[in-house]
Amino acid sequence: MAASIKDVARAAGVSISTVSNVMTGRRPVSSELADRVRNAIESLSYRTNPIASGLKSSRTNTIGVIITTFQSLFFGQVLKGIQDAVSKKGFMVNVFDSNNNLANEKRYIKQLESFMADGVILLSLADYNNPEDIDYLKTIGELSTNRKRIPVVGLERTLGPAGTDAVICDNRSAAAAVTRHLISKGHRRIAHIAGIMSMEMSRLRLQGYRDALTEAGVRPQNDWIVTGDFTPYSGYLRMHELLKKTNCTAVFAANDQMAIGAIKAIREKDLRIPEDIAVAGFDDIFPDTLITPSLTTIHVPAYQMGKIAANMLLNRIDGIAGGPGEKLTLKTQLIVRGSTDAETRSAWDLSNW
Amino acid sequence: MAASIKDVARAAGVSISTVSNVMTGRRPVSSELADRVRNAIESLSYRTNPIASGLKSSRTNTIGVIITTFQSLFFGQVLKGIQDAVSKKGFMVNVFDSNNNLANEKRYIKQLESFMADGVILLSLADYNNPEDIDYLKTIGELSTNRKRIPVVGLERTLGPAGTDAVICDNRSAAAAVTRHLISKGHRRIAHIAGIMSMEMSRLRLQGYRDALTEAGVRPQNDWIVTGDFTPYSGYLRMHELLKKTNCTAVFAANDQMAIGAIKAIREKDLRIPEDIAVAGFDDIFPDTLITPSLTTIHVPAYQMGKIAANMLLNRIDGIAGGPGEKLTLKTQLIVRGSTDAETRSAWDLSNW
DNA sequence: TTGTAAGCGTTATCAG
DNA sequence: CTGATAACGCTTACAA
Numbered sequence: 029m030a031a032s033i034k035d036v037a038r039a040a041g042v043s044i045s046t047v048s049n050v051m052t053g054r055r056p057v058s059s060e061l062a063d064r065v066r067n068a069i070e071s072l073s074y075r076t077n078p079i080a081s082g083l084k085s086s087r088t089n090t091i092g093v094i095i096t097t098f099q100s101l102f103f104g105q106v107l108k109g110i111q112d113a114v115s116k117k118g119f120m121v122n123v124f125d126s127n128n129n130l131a132n133e134k135r136y137i138k139q140l141e142s143f144m145a146d147g148v149i150l151l152s153l154a155d156y157n158n159p160e161d162i163d164y165l166k167t168i169g170e171l172s173t174n175r176k177r178i179p180v181v182g183l184e185r186t187l188g189p190a191g192t193d194a195v196i197c198d199n200r201s202a203a204a205a206v207t208r209h210l211i212s213k214g215h216r217r218i219a220h221i222a223g224i225m226s227m228e229m230s231r232l233r234l235q236g237y238r239d240a241l242t243e244a245g246v247r248p249q250n251d252w253i254v255t256g257d258f259t260p261y262s263g264y265l266r267m268h269e270l271l272k273k274t275n276c277t278a279v280f281a282a283n284d285q286m287a288i289g290a291i292k293a294i295r296e297k298d299l300r301i302p303e304d305i306a307v308a309g310f311d312d313i314f315p316d317t318l319i320t321p322s323l324t325t326i327h328v329p330a331y332q333m334g335k336i337a338a339n340m341l342l343n344r345i346d347g348i349a350g351g352p353g354e355k356l357t358l359k360t361q362l363i364v365r366g367s368t369d370a371e372t373r374s375a376w377d378l379s380n381w
Numbered sequence: 382m383a384a385s386i387k388d389v390a391r392a393a394g395v396s397i398s399t400v401s402n403v404m405t406g407r408r409p410v411s412s413e414l415a416d417r418v419r420n421a422i423e424s425l426s427y428r429t430n431p432i433a434s435g436l437k438s439s440r441t442n443t444i445g446v447i448i449t450t451f452q453s454l455f456f457g458q459v460l461k462g463i464q465d466a467v468s469k470k471g472f473m474v475n476v477f478d479s480n481n482n483l484a485n486e487k488r489y490i491k492q493l494e495s496f497m498a499d500g501v502i503l504l505s506l507a508d509y510n511n512p513e514d515i516d517y518l519k520t521i522g523e524l525s526t527n528r529k530r531i532p533v534v535g536l537e538r539t540l541g542p543a544g545t546d547a548v549i550c551d552n553r554s555a556a557a558a559v560t561r562h563l564i565s566k567g568h569r570r571i572a573h574i575a576g577i578m579s580m581e582m583s584r585l586r587l588q589g590y591r592d593a594l595t596e597a598g599v600r601p602q603n604d605w606i607v608t609g610d611f612t613p614y615s616g617y618l619r620m621h622e623l624l625k626k627t628n629c630t631a632v633f634a635a636n637d638q639m640a641i642g643a644i645k646a647i648r649e650k651d652l653r654i655p656e657d658i659a660v661a662g663f664d665d666i667f668p669d670t671l672i673t674p675s676l677t678t679i680h681v682p683a684y685q686m687g688k689i690a691a692n693m694l695l696n697r698i699d700g701i702a703g704g705p706g707e708k709l710t711l712k713t714q715l716i717v718r719g720s721t722d723a724e725t726r727s728a729w730d731l732s733n734w
Numbered sequence: 735t736t737g738t739a740a741g742c743g744t745t746a747t748c749a750g
Numbered sequence: 751c752t753g754a755t756a757a758c759g760c761t762t763a764c765a766a
Contacts, residue, residue: 030495032759043737048761055762058735075495079436080759083742088432090475098461099734101454108451111478120475120492122443125464139473142383142428260731285734288671292729318641319671376645378613381452381638385743396753401745411751433743436758 031072039068051076082144091341092140092148094124094133095183100258100285101313102330103151105380106183109334110149117342119146128224128257130154134164141171141178147341149334151183155226168192172344172353179344181337185228192353193344195337199229202326202360203236204243206308207280209324209362211244213369215278215306219252221266221290223282233282233310252276256286263289271297277305278368284309284316284325291319291367306368317377321366328360331380384425392421404429435497444694445493445501447477447486448536453611453638454666455683456504458733459536462687463502470695472499481577481610483507487517494524494531500694502687504536508579521545525697525706532697534690538581545706546697548690552582555679555713556589557596559661560633562677564597566721568631568659572605574619574643576635586635586663605629609639616642624650630658631721637662637669637678644672644720659721670730674719681713684733 037044049055050065082088095103126133130153154161165188171178182194220237223230241248256262263286281287287309312327343349390397402408403418435441448456479486483506507514518541524531535547573590576583594601604627609615616639634640640662665680696702
């Protein structure tokens with residue numbers, strides 16, 4: 029059985045509060061007693077029991093992370109960033125995969141709440157254009173202001189008007205940039221494979237696509253816009269639809285995985301990329317440079333996003349950050365590769381995977 | 382503030398023990414009182430506080446998972462399997478990335494221990510050929526038998542002679558199989574890019590490679606064997622070395638990521654694959670079919686591995702499984718693709734990522 | 735500066 | 751079957 033604070037107190041011949049004070053440093057202890065306590069701690073190899081401590085102080089040194097799927101290279105990077113940031117501070121990470129299902133997300137939030145997680149990083153599926161979800165989002169907002177105070181940081185979206193922290197990237201303008209790039213290559217009939225539409229991120233990317241087309245005097249046809257679920261296979265299926273219904277010369281997918289699926293579909297029709305159809309994605313995941321042709325995309329600093337989200341959260345937890353929610357927008361960057369520009373050749377990028 | 386058991390007891394006009402008994406079902410309660418309690422629970426939306434409960438019962442409903450890196454597609458799949466298995470039972474998963482560093486692994490184990498995790502799934506870096514690590518491995522073994530009883534399941538390796546549970550794949554015979562395949566293609570001078578040698582998995586794969594060569598009457602030269610760290614970049618660097626030092630016509634890398642790095646190096650020398658040099662890997666991660674040529678490999682059922690490991694662990698936790706450690710070996714399968722066989726053409730596999 | 739003691743929300747052991 | 755009550759290991763007023 030592991031030694032408890034009592035054992036240490038007995039061994040050092042002091043009271044348990046003195047031991048506690050040595051451990052936490054919250055109150056001064058004379059150097060003589062402190063030494064005795066430290067010796068006892070050492071020889072009993074005592075460590076405070078975080079469960080007991082948590083019961084009293086409502087602190088678990090655990091943060092929850094809820095993402096929509098582990099099967100995403102993008103979130104793998106984000107998770108890594110989070111882990112790196114919090115593990116230095118001795119926090120543990122409880123990960124959950126909502127599997128793109130809001131019911132799961134809600135369940136996990138409750139679990140985290142009753143588990144007294146110290147904070148949550150959340151990629152929410154709730155939609156504040158949907159009346160049904162509004163209550164839930166309000167609940168999330170209250171988590172931060174409650175007596176229990178579980179700060180929440182949103183990933184890739186704000187969590188409602190209440191204004192909790194969030195770290196996002198400029199989806200709309202980035203989507204416009206990549207669409208503009210397609211236009212600059214002479215394309216006019218540009219299709220879009222959108223992501224899950226209950227996610228704001230997807231709507232913003234669609235919006236940016238529209239912006240750029242409108243700007244160029246092109247009226248996007250309804251036919252040009254199809255909706256996937258961010259998986260490669262959905263990109264593949266939707267692309268086959270587009271090939272049947274439209275005569276587009278370019279397609280912009282809301283993420284790289286769908287773009288890669290789209291490329292497969294295009295290939296099956298023996299069309300050349302980019303000569304017959306140009307393809308662009310969003311995220312910049314490592315397979316982009318492995319495929320031929322390599323994929324034009326928007327680089328999103330996923331690792332940084334995780335790291336920053338974690339640091340925002342830690343600041344809230346420590347009470348360093350106060351006041352209203354902060355929204356941090358990360359810079360993205362257009363990366364032109366062979367799928368839109370036959371001249372460009374890029375080597376396999378082997379770093380970071 | 383969330384309702385506590387006291388609030389429920391007061392609202393229902395019963396004692397807290399009765400409430401507890403209704404919650405846990407550990408002792409019978411008259412239907413009348415049970416109803417009153419259930420109503421109170423409902424209207425106060427009471428959930429037992431797992432922290433407090435854990436303090437008393439030494440149960441946290443949390444399992445720890447320590448892997449060597451998140452940056453691996455392989456472990457992403459494993460994690461998904463674990464998550465799927467345990468979340469049904471209401472367990473949370475604490476993930477840690479040891480970053481291929483034994484010191485981190487040890488630290489995380491301690492953290493998990495004092496956190497009273499109910500169990501641990503561990504891909505350990507400790508080496509029981511290394512005297513320094515033996516004590517640590519003994520500690521791991523004791524974790525399961527201690528008074529605290531934290532069962533541990535090993536991933537990809539057994540955890541020492543003590544014999545805790547483990548789920549592995551038949552690394553040695555699979556490595557022999559892939560090497561034999563290379564031999565059957567007419568290769569004699571076959572190089573090997575080994576993994577981190579403190580990991581048993583790496584040694585077994587090397588062993589299998591030797592087995593097959595010996596069997597074919599080929600004496601592997603020392604030059605032919607180099608050591609990487611499982612990253613693509615290390616495969617790239619080691620392959621360049623091999624190209625300089627040897628005149629091998631084939632290379633077997635201990636995992637796919639290194640194999641892909643090797644392919645890049647081979648390409649840079651303007652050599653053809655598989656005509657000039659054939660390449661094979663191990664794991665079967667999804668990028669294998671995205672690259673050209675696609676990569677011959679050993680399919681390891683990563684998701685299953687995670688799921689099975691989790692179920693073994695849950696059985697230990699529930700006390701269903703008793704007795705000595707069980708070692709489960711998963712079947713692997715040789716997958717021949719274009720990197721060793723010019724005739725073979727495989728399409729992009731879009732499933733499961 | 736130090737010690738005593740009252741909880742935190744449960745579970746488990748007793749009597750009743 | 752039910753209800754007091756004592757732990758579990760710690761933090762934190764409050765007293766000394």
